[in-house]
Amino acid sequence: MIKYIKVNKKYQYVVILFAIFVLANSVQLFSSCNANGGTPAGSADSVTTAADSLVSIDTAKIPHGKYGDAVKYGRQLMLHTAYYIGPNGVNGHYTGNKMNCTNCHRDAGTRPYAFNLVRSFKDYPQYRAREGRILSLAERINNCVMRPNLGRPLPLDSREMVSIMAYLKFLSDSSHVDARTKGLKNMTVELPDVAASSDHGEKLYAQHCERCHAKNGEGKMAFDNVAYQYPPVWGLLAYRPGSSMHRVVKLAQWLKANMPYDKTTPGTTFLTDAEALDIAAYINDDKKHQRPAAKTTKEEDYPNHEEKAIDYDKGPFKDPFSEQQHKYGPYKPIIDYWEGKGITPVI
Ligand code: HEC
Numbered sequence: 001m002i003k004y005i006k007v008n009k010k011y012q013y014v015v016i017l018f019a020i021f022v023l024a025n026s027v028q029l030f031s032s033c034n035a036n037g038g039t040p041a042g043s044a045d046s047v048t049t050a051a052d053s054l055v056s057i058d059t060a061k062i063p064h065g066k067y068g069d070a071v072k073y074g075r076q077l078m079l080h081t082a083y084y085i086g087p088n089g090v091n092g093h094y095t096g097n098k099m100n101c102t103n104c105h106r107d108a109g110t111r112p113y114a115f116n117l118v119r120s121f122k123d124y125p126q127y128r129a130r131e132g133r134i135l136s137l138a139e140r141i142n143n144c145v146m147r148p149n150l151g152r153p154l155p156l157d158s159r160e161m162v163s164i165m166a167y168l169k170f171l172s173d174s175s176h177v178d179a180r181t182k183g184l185k186n187m188t189v190e191l192p193d194v195a196a197s198s199d200h201g202e203k204l205y206a207q208h209c210e211r212c213h214a215k216n217g218e219g220k221m222a223f224d225n226v227a228y229q230y231p232p233v234w235g236l237l238a239y240r241p242g243s244s245m246h247r248v249v250k251l252a253q254w255l256k257a258n259m260p261y262d263k264t265t266p267g268t269t270f271l272t273d274a275e276a277l278d279i280a281a282y283i284n285d286d287k288k289h290q291r292p293a294a295k296t297t298k299e300e301d302y303p304n305h306e307e308k309a310i311d312y313d314k315g316p317f318k319d320p321f322s323e324q325q326h327k328y329g330p331y332k333p334i335i336d337y338w339e340g341k342g343i344t345p346v347i
């Protein structure tokens with residue numbers, strides 16, 4: 001009996017040791033999972049980020065087979081939009097300029113703080129104030145084809161639309177996203193008490209942006225003339241009014257984390273908030289430079305006027321502020337006005 005207990009104790013001891021070993025390993029595994037979002041370190045073509053909870057995607061995990069082929073083509077369409085479906089596209093003529101989706105949704109929609117698309121597949125259908133109705137993901141994709149890309153809509157059953165949707169589904173399925181994940185939304189900018197200054201923005205543009213996007217905002221084509229090396233920021237081949245980029249705060253939020261191209265990395269910034277707002281004011285100043293015509297459809301943007309984003313610049317408004325103030329600020333009085341009515345305004 002005594003002997004039996006002794007053996008058993010020893011046995012228990014081994015079991016406990018084994019349990020501690022397993023536990024320690026799984027804790028290690030778990031934390032390394034968090035550290036890189038489940039992405040094998042150094043894997044090619046993945047977004048490797050310093051902070052532990054930034055979005056990350058491993059394209060090496062795109063499956064084989066027909067679905068995987070669609071995912072891969074969808075990804076190529078985001079990266080090389082003009083080549084496939086641009087004005088001289090090899091697979092169809094849909095977009096009206098030669099900008100690629102990835103010029104704004106950087107790294108094919110996977111880069112943090114750059115209009116990241118990792119969640120989009122889950123987030124649609126969604127009510128959209130700009131259209132005043134519920135949009136499917138395909139309709140939302142076509143908004144970008146028509147507005148910033150100046151194009152005509154992709155047919156819903158086209159290989160192109162289905163492939164972009166498949167790619168966005170893959171992003172959504174394979175990402176490790178939870179409440180702590182950073183970078184799904186753009187960075188926020190502190191809104192100052194004064195209006196954004198297009199004139200000051202003009203000086204900053206010459207200093208920080210002109211060497212790539214050119215003095216007249218037209219950017220620079222790549223040597224093959226298929227797409228841009230540096231995309232245009234205004235002019236008749238840039239995004240049209242009615243694109244979200246044409247809103248000063250929205251653009252400033254993106255600029256803060258993404259430009260100048262060679263001076264920012266995911267999660268780090270170069271411009272101050274005020275500088276980003278002033279440059280956005282200059283880029284979106286239609287009195288200083290041309291843009292394509294605004295209208296793409298007969299639908300009125302923001303048909304419910306009280307739902308307008310605060311930096312959307314076309315009246316009529318359901319508040320007492322001018323088009324000028326909606327466009328350039330100061331924005332705080334507009335926010336206070338709506339909050340006073342118990343409504344959280346869209347920025
Ligand atoms: C000039 C910049 C620009 C280009 C080019 C562009 N987009 Fe967008 N896209 C935006 C902005 C800005 C938004 C709105 C983001 C927001 O409201 O925060 C957006 C939103 C989207 C959304 C909705 C995201 C969501 O989760 O709500 C999808 C999907 C999308 N774009 C796909 C595309 C595709 C596909 C292309 C290429 C055909 C493209 N975009 C080209 C700027 C651009």
Ligand code: HEC
Pocket residue numbers: 102103104106107205208209210211212213229230231232233238239245255259260261262271279283
């Ligand atoms: C070193 C070159 C370089 C500099 C400097 C630079 N950019 Fe860019 N910019 C790029 C490239 C390249 C892209 C496309 C990004 C991509 O495809 O990932 C881009 C994209 C953009 C876009 C979105 C696409 C479009 O054309 O609408 C805007 C807006 C923009 N830059 C504004 C600016 C502003 C403002 C500055 C100065 C603060 C600036 N850039 C400085 C290279 C540059």
